[in-house]
Amino acid sequence: xxxxxxxxCCLAVSLLLAETGASxxxxxxxxxxxxxxxxxxxxxxxxxxxxxASPEGVELQLKDKKQGIRGKDxxxxxxxxRIDEFLDIGPYKIIANAAHKxxxxxxxxxxPFTELNAPSYMVELKRYETNLKxxxxxxxxxxxxxxxxxxxxxxxxxVGDIQLWRNGRWRVNISRLSIKSLERTDTPLKGYRxxxxxxxxxxxxxVYGGPPLDWTRTSDKHPAYISWGLEQLGSNGKRTEAISKxxxxxxxxxxxxxxxxxxxPQDSILHLSAVPFDKKSSxxxxxxxxxxxxxxxxxxxxxxxxxxxxxxxxxxxxxGTPGQVFTLTTLSRTGGYTSESSGDYWISTLHTSLDxxxxxxxxxxxxxxxxxxxxxxxxxxxxxxxxxxxxFNLLAEMSAFVWIEENGNYTINxxxxxxxxxxxxxxxxxxxxxMPAFDGKRDVKLTKGLYKLRFKPRKKGIATLQFxxxxxxxxxxxxxQRGEKPEPGTGKAYIQIPRMFLSSGTYRVIFNNLAPEKIGxxxxxxxxxxxxxxxVKTEPNVxxxxxxxxxxxxxxxxKDERGEHRRFVLNGNGVQSPHTVKPGQFTLxxxxxxxxxxxxxxxxx
Numbered sequence: 001x002x003x004x005x006x007x008x009c010c011l012a013v014s015l016l017l018a019e020t021g022a023s024x025x026x027x028x029x030x031x032x033x034x035x036x037x038x039x040x041x042x043x044x045x046x047x048x049x050x051x052x053a054s055p056e057g058v059e060l061q062l063k064d065k066k067q068g069i070r071g072k073d074x075x076x077x078x079x080x081x082r083i084d085e086f087l088d089i090g091p092y093k094i095i096a097n098a099a100h101k102x103x104x105x106x107x108x109x110x111x112p113f114t115e116l117n118a119p120s121y122m123v124e125l126k127r128y129e130t131n132l133k134x135x136x137x138x139x140x141x142x143x144x145x146x147x148x149x150x151x152x153x154x155x156x157x158x159v160g161d162i163q164l165w166r167n168g169r170w171r172v173n174i175s176r177l178s179i180k181s182l183e184r185t186d187t188p189l190k191g192y193r194x195x196x197x198x199x200x201x202x203x204x205x206x207v208y209g210g211p212p213l214d215w216t217r218t219s220d221k222h223p224a225y226i227s228w229g230l231e232q233l234g235s236n237g238k239r240t241e242a243i244s245k246x247x248x249x250x251x252x253x254x255x256x257x258x259x260x261x262x263x264x265p266q267d268s269i270l271h272l273s274a275v276p277f278d279k280k281s282s283x284x285x286x287x288x289x290x291x292x293x294x295x296x297x298x299x300x301x302x303x304x305x306x307x308x309x310x311x312x313x314x315x316x317x318x319x320g321t322p323g324q325v326f327t328l329t330t331l332s333r334t335g336g337y338t339s340e341s342s343g344d345y346w347i348s349t350l351h352t353s354l355d356x357x358x359x360x361x362x363x364x365x366x367x368x369x370x371x372x373x374x375x376x377x378x379x380x381x382x383x384x385x386x387x388x389x390x391x392f393n394l395l396a397e398m399s400a401f402v403w404i405e406e407n408g409n410y411t412i413n414x415x416x417x418x419x420x421x422x423x424x425x426x427x428x429x430x431x432x433x434x435m436p437a438f439d440g441k442r443d444v445k446l447t448k449g450l451y452k453l454r455f456k457p458r459k460k461g462i463a464t465l466q467f468x469x470x471x472x473x474x475x476x477x478x479x480x481q482r483g484e485k486p487e488p489g490t491g492k493a494y495i496q497i498p499r500m501f502l503s504s505g506t507y508r509v510i511f512n513n514l515a516p517e518k519i520g521x522x523x524x525x526x527x528x529x530x531x532x533x534x535x536v537k538t539e540p541n542v543x544x545x546x547x548x549x550x551x552x553x554x555x556x557x558x559k560d561e562r563g564e565h566r567r568f569v570l571n572g573n574g575v576q577s578p579h580t581v582k583p584g585q586f587t588l589x590x591x592x593x594x595x596x597x598x599x600x601x602x603x604x605x
């Protein structure tokens with residue numbers, strides 16, 4: 001029986017060596033009883049696997065003259081030992097310890113790892129999908145142009161180790177963490193995460209194969225997924241992607257983020273977590289999390305970002321079944337903004353929903369450094385020529401700003417789901433005058449100016465609002481006909497002002513409450529530094545001009561919500577994203593069919 005088992009073990013080892021193409025540098029058959037010692041000499045440096053095959057279990061110890069015992073594995077009479085180590089040129093000793101009464105044949109082998117990759121540079125942010133078996137290794141060169149912190153992950157069925165070598169020779173003492181992905185329970189993955197400060201220079205990243213994980217699903221595949229870097233999302237951004245084959249996606253975001261919103265068009269379980277990014281640790285500590293699950297009211301979850309003082313950056317982790325489609329929206333609601341210098345600025349908003357069921361966005365920006373004047377405003381105007389006749393979702397208390405163009409009598413008529421409404425004359429200095437709330441048709445006398453409406457639902461549902469001017473006899477003006485059906489969602493869905501002049505000073509940003517939807521505000525000086533990504537809303541047949549500045553050689557990226565690269569116009573010439581540019585100022589012209597574009601520059605020098 002022992003001979004049969006040994007023959008099977010030797011056959012398995014032979015098949016493994018045949019698969020990897022590796023030939024043992026040392027091999028010895030022996031009777032596995034008591035303690036035996038073996039010596040061998042290596043003629044080259046490398047990573048080697050020292051293994052023993054025996055039906056009764058043999059412990060292995062590896063020794064050299066400099067360090068003594070280099071490794072130890074296995075249990076005499078129970079489990080065979082295996083030691084994977086980096087070994088230099090010179091002599092080594094192996095001590096094999098078997099049970100005292102053991103009598104079975106055993107085979108000892110020393111096998112080098114086989115390199116699969118030709119020398120090539122790894123591209124930051126690219127997800128490498130490859131294969132890696134036991135006794136194999138894949139190496140990639142990484143260029144670090146300046147001192148920084150690198151984020152590297154390697155996951156696979158066989159991933160057994162990961163190392164960084166400065167200039168390809170000097171081993172870096174890295175901080176690494178063993179990780180697993182169990183999103184596909186029949187095909188789990190294992191590997192390592194590395195978060196490591198590195199000085200500028202050239203490094204060789206090598207991922208080493210080890211024994212495979214057992215899969216309940218029969219498969220001869222040995223996938224490996226390797227990535228370097230974290231894709232950055234801005235304080236306000238929107239991306240639609242699919243869960244990677246690792247079972248999760250990672251993004252890095254600044255700490256001034258207020259909300260992260262995850263949604264999906266599918267009936268599927270997804271998890272969202274926000275983790276402080278620690279430049280000195282590979283370990284993630286969950287700070288905030290939420291999920292989409294079968295009992296969710298809708299296919300969406302929202303994470304409110306934790307205390308900003310804990311970290312200057314956060315990692316957003318979206319976890320689910322590989323291939324699941326999701327949209328991740330990041331939002332930062334700016335209450336105030338300080339303009340350090342006068343000039344042109346980009347002003348826009350970003351929303352968790354732009355569907356026709358929303359009442360619409362309204363608000364203004366005031367110059368608080370002078371007389372608190374409104375410098376820009378968007379609001380529904382009600383006058384003899386304009387009215388509000390709208391149908392919208394009312395799911396929570398919300399508000400809207402309205403500009404009354406003329407002094408006179410006005411009719412406010414709430415309808416649909418039961419709710420109360422109040423109106424107040426709004427002054428930017430805070431001295432507003434509020435009228436009592438009502439829940440039925442009401443005639444009011446208003447003077448020209450800015451007003452704020454507040455909606456308070458008694459039930460959740462679809463509401464309507466008619467707001468129009470009446471003549472002196474209390475009749476409807478000619479603009480609104482009696483019985484006219486309210487139009488769904490005719491309010492402004494978003495704000496995007498590509499260029500507006502602002503003087504230096506302090507500004508206050510106020511927008512209406514569209515609960516449960518969230519809103520983010522973007523104010524950035526032109527020409528814009530787009531190392532922090534910018535979301536740009538496109539409209540059919542409309543070209544958007546964006547002046548940008550690039551401080552060092554970079555790749556300009558213009559990607560759609562699905563992460564696919566798009567063509568754009570750069571200084572009058574059509575180019576394809578990604579496009580490499582040298583330092584300077586450029587003019588981008590962007591167009592689309594109504595989707596969001598993700599615009600960013602990534603330094604490459």
